[in-house]
Amino acid sequence: MGLRMGKSETTSHHFGGWGDKAAARTAFSVSTICILIMGFILYFLVKESLPVLKATTLSELLFGMDWYPQETPPALGMFPLIASSLAVTFLSSAIGLPVSIVIAVFTAEIAPRRLRSLVKPLLELLGFLPSIVFGFLGMVVVAPWLQARFNLLTGLNMANASALLGMMMVPIVGSLADEALCAVPRELRDASYALGATRWETIRRVVLPSALPGVLSASLLGVMRATGETMVMLMAAGGAAVIPQSLFDPVRPLTSTIAAEMGETPVGSEHYHALFFAGLILLLITLAINLLSAKIEAKGLKTKGGNL
Amino acid sequence: MDKTESDLDLPQVRTQNLDLYYGADRVLRSLNFDIPRGCVAAFIGPSGCGKSSYLRCLNRMNDFISGARVEGRVLIDGEDIYASGVDVIALRRRVGMVFQKPNPFPMSIYENVAYGPRLFGVKDRETLDETVRSSLEGAALWNEVKDKLNTPGTGLSGGQQQRLCIARAIATEPEVLLMDEPTSALDPLSTSRIEELIRDLKSRFTVAIVTHNMQQAARISDYTAFFLLGELVEYGTTSQIFTVPVDKRTEDYITGRFG
Numbered sequence: 001m002g003l004r005m006g007k008s009e010t011t012s013h014h015f016g017g018w019g020d021k022a023a024a025r026t027a028f029s030v031s032t033i034c035i036l037i038m039g040f041i042l043y044f045l046v047k048e049s050l051p052v053l054k055a056t057t058l059s060e061l062l063f064g065m066d067w068y069p070q071e072t073p074p075a076l077g078m079f080p081l082i083a084s085s086l087a088v089t090f091l092s093s094a095i096g097l098p099v100s101i102v103i104a105v106f107t108a109e110i111a112p113r114r115l116r117s118l119v120k121p122l123l124e125l126l127g128f129l130p131s132i133v134f135g136f137l138g139m140v141v142v143a144p145w146l147q148a149r150f151n152l153l154t155g156l157n158m159a160n161a162s163a164l165l166g167m168m169m170v171p172i173v174g175s176l177a178d179e180a181l182c183a184v185p186r187e188l189r190d191a192s193y194a195l196g197a198t199r200w201e202t203i204r205r206v207v208l209p210s211a212l213p214g215v216l217s218a219s220l221l222g223v224m225r226a227t228g229e230t231m232v233m234l235m236a237a238g239g240a241a242v243i244p245q246s247l248f249d250p251v252r253p254l255t256s257t258i259a260a261e262m263g264e265t266p267v268g269s270e271h272y273h274a275l276f277f278a279g280l281i282l283l284l285i286t287l288a289i290n291l292l293s294a295k296i297e298a299k300g301l302k303t304k305g306g307n308l
Numbered sequence: 309m310d311k312t313e314s315d316l317d318l319p320q321v322r323t324q325n326l327d328l329y330y331g332a333d334r335v336l337r338s339l340n341f342d343i344p345r346g347c348v349a350a351f352i353g354p355s356g357c358g359k360s361s362y363l364r365c366l367n368r369m370n371d372f373i374s375g376a377r378v379e380g381r382v383l384i385d386g387e388d389i390y391a392s393g394v395d396v397i398a399l400r401r402r403v404g405m406v407f408q409k410p411n412p413f414p415m416s417i418y419e420n421v422a423y424g425p426r427l428f429g430v431k432d433r434e435t436l437d438e439t440v441r442s443s444l445e446g447a448a449l450w451n452e453v454k455d456k457l458n459t460p461g462t463g464l465s466g467g468q469q470q471r472l473c474i475a476r477a478i479a480t481e482p483e484v485l486l487m488d489e490p491t492s493a494l495d496p497l498s499t500s501r502i503e504e505l506i507r508d509l510k511s512r513f514t515v516a517i518v519t520h521n522m523q524q525a526a527r528i529s530d531y532t533a534f535f536l537l538g539e540l541v542e543y544g545t546t547s548q549i550f551t552v553p554v555d556k557r558t559e560d561y562i563t564g565r566f567g
Contacts (some may be wrong), residue, residue, distance in 0.1 A: 187411035191473070194367060194405035195424040195480060196397045205423070210414050 042283075049280045052076065052273035061277060067241040067252075069261065069271040076274045080241045082281060084251035085227060087244055088162050088237065089285075092226040095166030097173060097219050104177035104215070109203050120175065127171030131231040138164045138236030152248050154238060159247040161237035165229055169222035176221065180214025181207060213297050220293045224286050230255040254278045318386055320345040320514045321366065321484060325380035328361055330373060334538060335361050338380070341533060341543045348506060348515040350525035350546065353535035353561070359518045362535070363486050366516060367403040368396050384484065401428065404477035404513075405486040409493050410469035412461035412476070417444075417453050420461040420472055424480035439479050446512070447475035448505050467498025474505065478513070485509060487517040491524065503528050522562055526550050534558045 052061065056076050064077020103123070107116050142163065143155030184207045192202040208215070238250020239260070258275050265271040319342035328336035336358045343349045351359035361370065368389065370376040381388050389399050401424070412420050421440045422430075430436055440457070444450040449471040453464070461472050470490060477485060487506070491499040506528050509515055519525050525532050525546065532549040534541045534557075542549060542558045553559045560566055 185411070187407060187409055188413060190369065190407060191405075191411045191413065191476070192423070193372070194369060194400055194407075195427060195476070196400040197423075197427050198397060201427060205427075206413055 045276060045280050045283065049273055049276035052270055052277050055270040055273075061274070062281075065243070067257075069265070069274060074270050074274075076270065078254070078274070078278060078281070080243050081252055081254045081257050081278065083243045084158075084237070084241075085253040085255070085282070085285065088158060088165065088233070088251060088253055089223060089227045091158065091162035091247070092165035092169065093219075093223050095162060096169030096222055096226070099166065100170045100173035100219070100222065101177055101215065103170060103174040104181055104218075105203060105208075107174070108178045108181035109199070109207065120178065123171050123175050123178075125171075127175065129168075131168065131229060132235070134164045134168055135232045135235030138232060143236065146248070150248060154250060156236055156238040156250060157248045158237065158244050158251045161233055161251070164232050164236055165226045168229065168232070169225060172225065173218045173222035176218035177211070177215045180211040180218060183214065184210045216293055216297050220289065223289055227282065227286055227289070228255060230259045234259055254282050318345075319343055320385060321349075321516065322383040323362075323380075324383065326362075326365065326382060327379040328358070328365060328370065328538075329375075329377045329379075331375040336365070337538045339540050341540060343514060343516060343531065345514055346510055347530040348510045348517060348528055349531040349533065350529035351516070351518045351533045351535060352520075352522055352525050353541075354566070355520075357535040358538040359533075359535045360488055363405075363488055363516060363518050366484065366486055367400050367405055369405070371396065401480050402482050403484045403486060404480060404482035406470070406473050406477050406488070406490045408489040410466055410473055412464070412469050412472050414460065414462055416458045417461045417464070417472060418457040421475050421479045423476060428480070443475040443479040444472075446478050446509070447471045448501065448508075449475055465498070467494050467501060470494060470498070470502060471505065474502075474509075478509070482513060485513040485515045487515065489518050489520060492520060499524075522550075534561060536561075 055074070056064075061076055061078055062082070063079050064075065065079055066075040066077045067080055068075040107119050107123070111119060138160050139156070142160050145155065146152060146157070146160055147155035188206050188210060189202055192206045193199075197205070233251075233253045233256035237253060237256060239252045239256065240250040241252040241257070242249070244251050258278050261271070262275055265275065321343040323339050323341055326336055326339040327334060339362065351362065353359050364370045365378060365382060366384070366389075370378070378390055380390075382390060384399075384403065388394070413423060415423070418440055421443050422436050425436060425439050430439070441450060441454075444453060449468060452468060453472075461469065464472060470493075474485075474490075491502050494502065503524060506515055506517065510530075517525075517529065529546045531543065532546045533543040534549065534553075534555075536557060542553060542555045544554075549558065550562060553562065
């Protein structure tokens with residue numbers, strides 16, 4: 001009797017037994033549901049954005065210089081919005097990524113252990129700050145300062161928004177890059193030191209290149225956050241739908257345009273569909289960044305020979 | 309550095325009253341012995357006996373361990389490497405090291421070997437090409453990799469990777485080569501290739517090797533040191549240590565009664 005019970009117990013836990021099957025089915029259905037939801041989002045985005053092409057042409061949408069969606073007939077040229085989005089993404093990355101990587105090198109390589117255990121949680125805490133806090137900071141602190149310092153018409157502009165976005169990148173990119181650097185095996189550092197390298201030479205020639213894939217994906221997350229950020233853009237970027245001529249021109253990226261105008265437009269209008277189209281463009285931009293970085297990563301691995 | 313004849317007669321590595329502490333732990337106790345130039349010296353002993361720690365004293369890799377402290381002297385070519393004002397970077401160029409686990413950098417084979425020379429400012433492509441070739445030849449790897457120098461070093465087999473690490477270490481033309489159990493992660497065939505290589509290398513370098521494998525020590529070394537609990541129990545020519553050990557503990561260890 002006891003023996004039989006033991007046997008039935010083992011079969012129930014057996015490979016391919018009901019437990020295994022249940023787990024496999026659960027995993028399958030959960031991931032299927034997720035993929036389906038993603039598919040539906042994409043479907044609605046495309047479905048809601050395509051009707052705009054009845055009102056205007058694709059090249060007018062992408063390269064038109066005038067965004068006056070409330071006029072009759074509406075002018076739906078999104079080039080200034082796209083240019084604003086790209087410019088802010090680029091500028092904020094140029095500010096945020098180097099700072100993040102320097103901080104990561106500091107926490108991972110240079111700071112003594114006790115300082116690191118202080119700085120790292122602080123950095124992560126900064127990452128939890130809601131973006132509206134950054135936006136608020138931009139409105140009440142950065143904007144007046146910029147305006148006074150550079151004698152501008154408005155402090156709400158591209159430089160302001162980019163600086164804030166750069167700051168927002170630092171916690172995420174910094175702490176992920178720190179982990180990528182820490183994951184570089186001790187043995188590689190030892191080998192470098194044993195060949196007569198200084199700490200800086202070891203960081204620059206061995207640790208950073210070895211951690212490059214991780215640092216790149218961390219940076220990518222930061223760049224995507226900048227591209228998709230809405231609240232800071234809405235509050236601090238100024239909101240003028242023109243192509244920025246200088247760092248201190250107000251800009252109106254795709255994200256804040258959607259957020260600001262979606263509530264004001266009748267459902268089903270050309271403007272409404274145009275805003276969905278703006279969302280589609282955003283999706284394509286982030287997709288492009290993603291593909292580009294995957295390509296850079298693959299190329300980097302091939303020439304550097306890393307398979308970490 | 310000019311070497312007089314008397315310099316050349318001196319033992320290359322002299323260890324005098326060497327103590328090593330990790331915090332309050334005394335890891336090495338009053339070591340005294342000399343390694344002659346152009347020889348292979350093997351360090352044997354059970355795990356934790358201090359032989360690897362001793363090896364890392366010779367290129368000051370223990371400096372990275374917080375709380376590590378050295379007393380006594382280590383003279384390499386007559387120069388005390390623990391004297392104040394010693395350039396540790398320059399020391400590590402003279403004393404190369406090969407580690408237990410093959411640890412090629414995630415770069416091409418070529419860049420792995422060129423790493424050391426590049427650190428010292430060698431930029432000329434022809435000089436680098438020549439160094440890479442001669443180092444890979446010296447490590448008996450050239451024929452296997454000469455057509456794929458730009459492929460990743462990490463793509464080689466374990467034994468090839470370890471020979472690449474040896475090539476990388478000898479590319480800086482050190483005088484002393486430290487090897488910390490260089491074959492413990494390798495298969496028997498790769499091991500025998502590396503052993504063969506070590507016998508060749510001693511014509512150019514003084515080799516200090518830590519090994520867990522007593523047959524290996526017997527096969528490749530001229531001198532053998534037996535460590536136990538941080539003390540040097542016995543040091544002598546390899547044939548003497550393995551045939552007529554003076555100390556009872558040495559005899560017990562090499563006949564496999566403990567350790």
